[in-house]
Amino acid sequence: QVQLQESGPGLVKPSGTLSLTCAVSGGSISSSNWWSWVRQPPGKGLEWIGEIYHSGSTNYNPSLKSRVTISVDKSKNQFSLKLSSVTAADTAVYYCARGKGIAARGAFDYWGQGTLVTVSS
């Protein structure tokens, strides 16, 4: 059973950089899956941030592309998110998720529990 677990600071100062890691267990990050980050502001809907393949190929939401970097560490079986120049609007629960497979890369079948990141001074 694949499990994903997000970790990182729960509080980030405005203009700073949000950094989160998603540890994958019960499966290999080098499998034929894309790995994504999704966020949800309190009381609001879901927003896809971006995805990465174990080769290092990435795709980002155009609305966030200038501030987002997603990377993979195959040796640790994990992938990471960095979001720069954060504002209060970036306050959200951040989820990591697995794409179902190459043919259904955008269908997220496994999710982490989510971690709340608050942007505040």
Add this chain to the structure above:
Amino acid sequence: DIQMTQSPSSLSASVGDRVTITCQASQDISNYLNWYQQKPGKAPKLLIYDASNLETGVPSRFSGSGSGTDFTFTISSLQPEDIATYYCQQYDNPPGFTFGPGTKVDIK
């Protein structure tokens, strides 16, 4: 960017009722459409992928249909445990896998 709309934004129904939610894409997305269920404080759960395929382990009372720009999600007999918010999501091509705004379902 592909925009997704859902209707209704919320609904109340009785246990055993048939519940239908619609989702519309701003352009043709073929069948690259998924449906998720999210309960308060929990991560979303994939129910339907590629418009009509039931995810493993999901009860058969959930179903999906449609292609192109218009999609439908149905709960054939609403159960108390189905109280949640339901989201459609397109993944026609990256970048930009977009979610619909959600439909909140509760019991009348």
